Amino acid sequence: MRPKAVVIFSGGLDSSTLLYYARTSHDVHALTFDYGSKHNAREQAAASLIARRANVSHTIVPLPFVNELFKSDLLLRGGKIPEGHYEDVSMRRTVVPFRNGIMLAIAVGFAESIDAGVVMFAGHAGDHAIYPDCRPEFLQAIAQCARVGTYRGVVVEDPFITMKKSDIVELGNKLAVPLSLTYSCYRGEEDHCGRCGTCHERKEAFQLAGVPDPTRYES
Amino acid sequence: MRPKAVVIFSGGLDSSTLLYYARTSHDVHALTFDYGSKHNAREQAAASLIARRANVSHTIVPLPFVNELFKSDLLLRGGKIPEGHYEDVSMRRTVVPFRNGIMLAIAVGFAESIDAGVVMFAGHAGDHAIYPDCRPEFLQAIAQCARVGTYRGVVVEDPFITMKKSDIVELGNKLAVPLSLTYSCYRGEEDHCGRCGTCHERKEAFQLAGVPDPTRYES
Numbered sequence: 001m002r003p004k005a006v007v008i009f010s011g012g013l014d015s016s017t018l019l020y021y022a023r024t025s026h027d028v029h030a031l032t033f034d035y036g037s038k039h040n041a042r043e044q045a046a047a048s049l050i051a052r053r054a055n056v057s058h059t060i061v062p063l064p065f066v067n068e069l070f071k072s073d074l075l076l077r078g079g080k081i082p083e084g085h086y087e088d089v090s091m092r093r094t095v096v097p098f099r100n101g102i103m104l105a106i107a108v109g110f111a112e113s114i115d116a117g118v119v120m121f122a123g124h125a126g127d128h129a130i131y132p133d134c135r136p137e138f139l140q141a142i143a144q145c146a147r148v149g150t151y152r153g154v155v156v157e158d159p160f161i162t163m164k165k166s167d168i169v170e171l172g173n174k175l176a177v178p179l180s181l182t183y184s185c186y187r188g189e190e191d192h193c194g195r196c197g198t199c200h201e202r203k204e205a206f207q208l209a210g211v212p213d214p215t216r217y218e219s
Numbered sequence: 220m221r222p223k224a225v226v227i228f229s230g231g232l233d234s235s236t237l238l239y240y241a242r243t244s245h246d247v248h249a250l251t252f253d254y255g256s257k258h259n260a261r262e263q264a265a266a267s268l269i270a271r272r273a274n275v276s277h278t279i280v281p282l283p284f285v286n287e288l289f290k291s292d293l294l295l296r297g298g299k300i301p302e303g304h305y306e307d308v309s310m311r312r313t314v315v316p317f318r319n320g321i322m323l324a325i326a327v328g329f330a331e332s333i334d335a336g337v338v339m340f341a342g343h344a345g346d347h348a349i350y351p352d353c354r355p356e357f358l359q360a361i362a363q364c365a366r367v368g369t370y371r372g373v374v375v376e377d378p379f380i381t382m383k384k385s386d387i388v389e390l391g392n393k394l395a396v397p398l399s400l401t402y403s404c405y406r407g408e409e410d411h412c413g414r415c416g417t418c419h420e421r422k423e424a425f426q427l428a429g430v431p432d433p434t435r436y437e438s
Contacts, residue, residue, distance in 0.1 A: 059288065061284045061288070062283075062284070063284075064281075065280045065281070065282075065325070066328070069278065069280070069329055069332065070328055070329065070332040071332040071333075072332075092370075095370075096328070097327075097328040097329075097331035097332050097369060098324060098327045098328030098331060098365075098368055098369055098373075099328065100368070101324040101327060101328065101364055101365075101368050102321070102324045102325055102328055104324070105317060105320040105321045105323070105324035105325075106284070106321055106324075108316075108317045108320060109285070109289055109315070109316040109317035109318065109320065109321055110288055110289065110316075112316035112317060113288065113289040113290040113291075113316050114290075132367060132368050132369055132370060133364075133368035133369075135367065135368075137367045138364060138367045138368040141360055141361075141363040141364040141367060141368070142360075142364050142368075144360040144363070145320055145352075145357060145360040145361050145364060146317075146320075148351060148354065148356045148357045148360060149317055149319070149320050149351050149352035149354075149357040149360070149361075150316060150317055150351055150352075151311075151314075151351060154317075
């Protein structure tokens, strides 16, 4: 029997590649979190398709309290999604406070419950500037929490933490991830808007990787 | 204006005392988590009464996924609550994996959302033996997560971490906490059963503190 791993999986480029990477060595249980963002419904459709294609078990975890209690323009209750590049200060408004901390904590508890030794998370080098809970020092601290806070000493792994998004596209292409099915846009429409921060980042990653971009952009 | 603090608050002895302790210096926002335990409904009734008495703002956060996905006899879906003392191996079956990690992570995200600088948690020395996510090394690691994983550097405080439960009863008595309204029993009936691990621990704490025990025990 192969070891079990819990993969935090949104249906985006990074975590879909992680899913395919993880299943080369582990029996994968994918967790998708619905925290009430504008793009969660569209993302989930992508996640469900990709998980079925990858033949891994998949659970959607609703977290309605985030949209009810938290402050972020990414959320249904929040303001308009800004346009422009990802690094811009306006993108800060789309950060959901401690989102990764919450998803990782739940994944660790779930891992201990199903006897999985590993939780995998697709944080990468491009995320560090905006998201405090994507940085190596945060991921080291949460890994320490999981190790000492569970009986079995659940391990948190972030195999992409030093990679650029273009490296992930390259790896995804190599692992035959159905990249055309992955979804990144913060707007949550059927097609990618092509104008928000994540769309810019996605386009650039394909260009830099030299992989044909299969995405349908509105603009 | 006084600084804001988020207090993780179950309606039990420890966190009710923490609530009264915190409100001496902070504007308190109490969070109660409903994770589908056998005693959550009864606990919440206590929590709501005590929060009103303390005149602090109070939010109940439902986490239905815990009962659906996690393994523990404490949960509605789990097996029978064992009788006997708290330190017994059988009490391990009542541990909800990484529960404190999950509650703390949510509280940290909420704190960042409402501009609160502090999250307070009532872990104490008596919890360390059974609960890995009550131990000082866990709490240090989650404090580090919160500090580096938020923009404002949310601080996690555990003011009772070196105290015994009897010390907490003594402090609660001094702070005029309505101890008779607090609820501890894992069974979740109207009165305390007097036989489960938490009931034993509660009785002993009052005895050791030399504070008259106002609790109605079935046996």
